[in-house]
Amino acid sequence: MIAALVLVLAQTSDASAFLKSHCISCHSGKEPKGELSLESLLTPDPSGKHARLWSKVAEQIDNGEMPPKEARQPAKAEVATFRREVAAKLDAMARARAGDPGQVVLRRLNNAEYTYTIRDLTGVALDPAREFPSDNAAGEGFTNAGDAMAMSPALLSKYLGSAKDIARHAVLLPDGIGFSPFVSQRDWTEEKLKAIRDFYARHTTTGGATAVNLQGIRFDTNSGGRLALEAYLSAMVLERESIRQGKKTISQVASERGLNPKYLGILWNALSDKDASLPLDLVRADWAKAAPGDVAGL
Numbered sequence: 001m002i003a004a005l006v007l008v009l010a011q012t013s014d015a016s017a018f019l020k021s022h023c024i025s026c027h028s029g030k031e032p033k034g035e036l037s038l039e040s041l042l043t044p045d046p047s048g049k050h051a052r053l054w055s056k057v058a059e060q061i062d063n064g065e066m067p068p069k070e071a072r073q074p075a076k077a078e079v080a081t082f083r084r085e086v087a088a089k090l091d092a093m094a095r096a097r098a099g100d101p102g103q104v105v106l107r108r109l110n111n112a113e114y115t116y117t118i119r120d121l122t123g124v125a126l127d128p129a130r131e132f133p134s135d136n137a138a139g140e141g142f143t144n145a146g147d148a149m150a151m152s153p154a155l156l157s158k159y160l161g162s163a164k165d166i167a168r169h170a171v172l173l174p175d176g177i178g179f180s181p182f183v184s185q186r187d188w189t190e191e192k193l194k195a196i197r198d199f200y201a202r203h204t205t206t207g208g209a210t211a212v213n214l215q216g217i218r219f220d221t222n223s224g225g226r227l228a229l230e231a232y233l234s235a236m237v238l239e240r241e242s243i244r245q246g247k248k249t250i251s252q253v254a255s256e257r258g259l260n261p262k263y264l265g266i267l268w269n270a271l272s273d274k275d276a277s278l279p280l281d282l283v284r285a286d287w288a289k290a291a292p293g294d295v296a297g298l
Contacts, residue, residue, distance in 0.1 A: 015089070016042050018082040022067045022074055023057075048093035058086045105146030110135045113144065122179035124169060128162040203260040204228065232259060232267055234295045236287070243268065 019038055027038040038057070040050055060066040061083050067073060074082075109117060111129040118128045132155065138145030168183045180188055205228040235257050242248040250268055254261035270280060271287050283298070290298055 015082060015085045018074070018078065022071070026071075048097055051090060051093045054086055054090055054093075058083065058090065061086070107144070107146030107149045108151055110144045110149065118166060122166070122169065124179045124181050126166060126169065126181075128166055131158055131161070203263070227263070230295055231257065232264055233287070233298050234292065235259060235264065236268060236271065237290050237292055237295055237298075244272075 019041060023038050024042070026033045027036050029037075032038075036056070038053070041053060041057070057066075061079065108114075111132050111134070114132075115127060115129050118126055135143040136148045136150075137143050138148035143149075169179045169181070171178045171180050171188050180191055182188060182191060205226050235253055236243075239248060239253045243250065243253065250265045251261045253259070254264045271284050273280075273284075277284075286294070286298055
């Protein structure tokens with residue numbers, strides 16, 4: 001790679017001679033023709049910063065536009081040699097900078113990136129870019145190319161409006177800030193109450209509820225707050241010997257049967273404890289000899 005670049009730099013004198021003979025007289029000075037100055041190509045360019053300008057020269061040669069027809073024409077062999085030198089120079093520059101994307105334009109997030117970033121940060125399915133104009137696709141067909149992503153005063157105003165809307169979903173909590181799909185305190189309260197109910201509902205049952213009519217309002221007692229005691233006792237009867245012999249742990253049994261391991265452990269310790277207990281001794285004796293069909297009696 002480096003050797004190729006050194007070789008091209010060694011050929012600079014030949015390329016420079018062609019430029020001086022046929023190009024520099026018109027393309028130099030304060031007002032170069034076509035607003036194209038080639039003076040910078042006469043000096044060594046180890047960094048390859050003039051690659052775009054060399055590409056322009058090659059394009060003009062290939063199209064037969066330079067030197068112009070009214071100017072003194074070089075021999076075809078001379079043009080061919082010069083064109084090969086330019087090609088070799090461009091190839092060496094490309095190899096020397098392989099993997100370098102060149103200048104990267106500082107850009108904003110496009111609408112989709114902005115939306116998904118806000119969702120990741122807040123954990124809420126918000127749509128902050130719904131009022132934004134559509135992103136333009138660059139020549140490559142992508143909507144995240146910096147050259148095609150403008151930031152107008154109107155769009156900046158929409159960003160500020162979107163930020164205010166996002167802030168309305170922020171909820172102050174004892175340990176920091178959370179975000180909610182809702183914006184009113186009443187909805188925030190209902191959301192937290194629902195989370196509490198859902199938490200208890202994972203390990204409770206609505207069975208055994210009694211319908212009550214209180215001042216015209218009908219509701220069921222024990223709704224969503226009654227322990228499924230029969231399920232816990234059934235697991236303890238069926239797995240009694242496995243737990244005693246150490247073949248299974250309380251956590252394994254709870255996981256297999258969808259029970260709360262902490263409560264199952266408390267219940268197991270209460271019924272298997274050897275210390276005398278007036279209210280528990282009779283229950284312990286029944287549980288110790290109970291079969292699966294005796295759970296309802298327990």
